[in-house]
Amino acid sequence: MDWKLEDDRPIWTQLTEQLKRRIIAGVYPPGSKLPPVRELAAEAGVNPNTMQRALAQLEQDGLARADRTAGRLVTQDAEALEAVRTAQARVIVQRYLNEMAELGYSREEAGLLPQKEETI
Template identity: 40%
Template sequence: MGIDFLPDKPIYQQLIERITGDIIRGMLKPGEKLPSVRDYALEVGVNANTMQRVYKELEQMEITETKRGQGSFVTEDVKKIALLRDEMKEQLVQSFIQNVEALGFTTDEMVAHLTERGGEND
């Protein structure tokens, strides 16, 4: 299948973000087995070494765990997943604020606009 990667960010980081996003959205459940490195590499169209690095990074972040002879699994620690969710939310907010400030918008302007837009979804 393969996926389209952004040219300005390392592929392994994009894959980490994809997997952590799947965990946060609940598409990957606590304790769920991940595909093998080779299978996932084929699925997304990357080298198996890249996928191995992704799995290693996720394990170092304590988001996944490897069980010898069984494979890699999403952590069962729901507190860790909640913390990951909060950290990602904070990163998104910081990035958003930096971008809007760089364009000259104030935080108050953006809050007002977001509040208006929030009412559109009701």
């Protein structure tokens, strides 16, 4: 998974989002250790302070916790993970519906289309 950063928003919020996406996608599985800040920062090509801030936000959102010996661990709380997954899914669905509306599809038509796509 690549780190994609857009120009119009603070970098740290984008980093938090992408860290979340990686956790949900299983790049960093539940209970596993997150790479150190410096390593993550170098990988994303960003300032370590910015990455630190993104990770702090991740902790605040309950998706990671700092462990004194092991560093930073991904949460094992299935509920929290699921909540993030749903939230992300909702964003995607909303975007999909908005764009379909621009194309002139009604909500129902737009909702049916993915099923048709599967059967093709």
